[in-house]
Structure formats: C-alpha cells, structure tokens
Amino acid sequence: MFETDFTFNDLLFMLQGAGVTLAITFFAVTGGTLMGLAFGVLRASVRPWMTLPLVFVLDVFRSVPLLIQLILANAFQAIAGFGMSPFVTSCIVLALYTSAYCTEIVRGAIDAVPTVTRRAARSLGLTWGQDMTQIVFPMALRVALPSWIGLTLGVMKDSALVLWLGIFELLKSSQVLITRLQEPMFILLIAGGIYFMLSFPIARLGGHLERGWKEND
C-alpha cells in the first residue's frame, strides 16, 4: 500500500474535480440563496395559506431523493428539447434544492425578529423596504448565518451526486483514477481528505459563530 502509482498529475486531476465541485456548489448556493430570500420574505410577509402552493412545491424538493431529482430533471430537459448540458441541469436542480431549505431558514430568521421592533421601526416612519433592509435584515442575519453555512456545506457534499449525470467532479475523478490505478483506499482517502478540508474549517467557523452570537443575545 505504500508503493503507489499515484502521480502529481493524478492529484491535479482530482483537484480539478474539486474545482468542479466548488463551481457547482457556488452556482447552486448563489441561485438557491437568492430564490430562498425571495420565497422566505414572501412566506414571512403574507398570510400562511397564500403560500401553500409554494410550500408544497418546495417540500417536494426536500422529500424526494436528490439523485432522483437530478435524473428526472435531466430526462425532462432532454424530452423538452432544452439541450442543456448536465452541468447546467445539475446547477438548476441543486439551486432549487438549496432554495427549499433556504426559504425555511430565511422565514425562521425573519420570524425571530420581534414584532414590536418592526412596529417601532414603522412608527418612526420607515417604509416597509427600509424596515426590511435596515432593521430586519441585520437582526435576521445573525439567526440565519449559522444554518446557512450548514446548508452550504450540505449542498457541497450533496453535489457529489451529480456524478450520475457524468460530470467529472471530485468523486467521479477519484472513481476514474480507481479504475486505472486499482488503489481504491488510497485514492478515496485523498478524495475524503479534500472534502474534509473544504468542509471542516467552515463547519467549525459556523459552530463558533453560533456559540459566540448566542452569548450576546
């Protein structure tokens, strides 16, 4: 096990895969967060029954395995003749998946802002928009950020599933190397190490923020 055919180029190949993982995560989380913000503000602002259709649709994204969502979306875009690349399809599916969780985070964070605070802001003559951006947003951010970091890391880990659509992200690159070099344990340990190094520091930061901010509340 200590003699290996693993070369520097193979490591570069895997890091390239890690780059694809990060790119998908970036697009998915950016898109998902924007949608989640819009949906979350909507859910917190109007009466609950008005958003029931939206809640149902978002709930589907959380109740169906991501792998099946990816396969369905890929099949659908082929049927509909969109001609999207697997990369674009994966980003869209993961963005919707992210938005389903992000909506709940945003709504919970907005609900955590005391109603009296918002009434006070409106009484001082702030418009709804000013109240949202200058009062609610800073207060809600403290509540939402730790969960949002957790969500981002979750999406990064879940993005490994896009290998089923033939995208060469980190895990798929490792699989290719395993087939060629026949050293599964060694290569998977490297892949796991890369995932761990991407995820662990940020997870620690999230936990740190959560603890630190709680004390000041």
Next chain:
Amino acid sequence: MFNYTFQWRQAFRALPEMLEGALYTMQIAVLSMIIGIAIAVILAVGRNSSSRWLRAPATAWVEVARNTPALFQIYMAHFGLGSFGIYLSPYVALLAGITFNNAGYLCETFRGALRAIPDTQMRAGRSLGMGPAKAFRLIVMPQMFRIAFLPTMNQMVWAILMTSLGVTVGMAIDLTGVTQALNARTFRTFEFFAMAAIIYYLITKAVMLASRLVAWRLFRY
C-alpha cells in the same frame, strides 16, 4: 417542444415491482437507523467522557461522518475496503455507509439532548444507589430519546433518501435500483423515475406523519 409521447402505462405495470423495491428501501433505512442509534449512543457517551482515548475516536467518527458526502462513505465501504481484500456486497456497503453517516449525525443530536437534561437527574439516580451505567440507562437515556425523538425521525427520513445512493454501487433491489433496472430495459427514464419520486414522497410523508402522531400520543402533558 414535446416531441415525445409519455408511456405511463408501462410505469403503472411496473408498480408492484417498484413497491417491492420500496420495502427493501424501508428495510435498509430501518436497519441503518437501529444500528446507527446504538452506535450513536456509544459515541455520545464517548464524546462526553473525560478520557481522551474515548473522546478522540468518537470525535473523529462524528467529524468524518459530518464533513464528507454520504456517497463518499458508501464508496469507502464498497470500493475502499477492497484494498484490504474485503469485498462488501452493494447491500452491505450501502447499509454500512448509511449507518456510519446516521451514527455521526445522531451522536450530535443525542449530545444536544443530553445537554438539556439537568445533572441532578443523574445525581438523583446515583443517590438512590444505582451505578453510573444503570442510572444512565434507566434515568438519563429515556429522557434523551424523548427530547431527541423528532430530530431522530428527521434523520430517519434522511436515511430513506440516502438509500437511493445504493444504485451508484450497483444496488439493484431497492426502489432506485429497481427503477434503474427498468429504465435500462425500456429507456422510459422520466416515467419510471417520476413514479419512484412519488413513492419516495409518499413514504417520507407517511414517516413524518406517523412520527408526529407517535410524538403527540407519547409526549402530551
């Protein structure tokens, strides 16, 4: 745009086969939860212990389980162990991967629950003459399970969703595996996987509903 005729009848005809697959999905999820809970309790005790030799491996398990993809963990069980000459079948590899993952997440859930139980509970048990193990088992653990019940059921839903990953290591008998086999035979990808998605949705909803009912029945007062 739609240059395609949907063939739903084929998917409906395959329904019994897929439901049989769903039973295997449930079987793996339930088994992985039972074993996962048992390991998670041990890990939670280990992480809270004062001995470094117990704390380090438990912490390592939890951090690896939480900071790497579930699919990676399944790959590790299926391909990785091959380096040592251990070849797990897709079923065992999937079960091992999900159990590893469940144990890591549940450990943190249980630790959170343990923090919510006052120390006085343990001390009262000890004062009544129970040993530490007995007091933990009879006094602390039941309360821990009650506090952690709903998060645990959430993890159960995650476990059900994670079983779909088995198809990537060649699992052919669970719901996703059966669907993929049908798909390979007929190339009606959308119809079959839409059917599978509906079954998964109904299963997860049923589990959530059942857990809410049980929680309401057991914990109301």
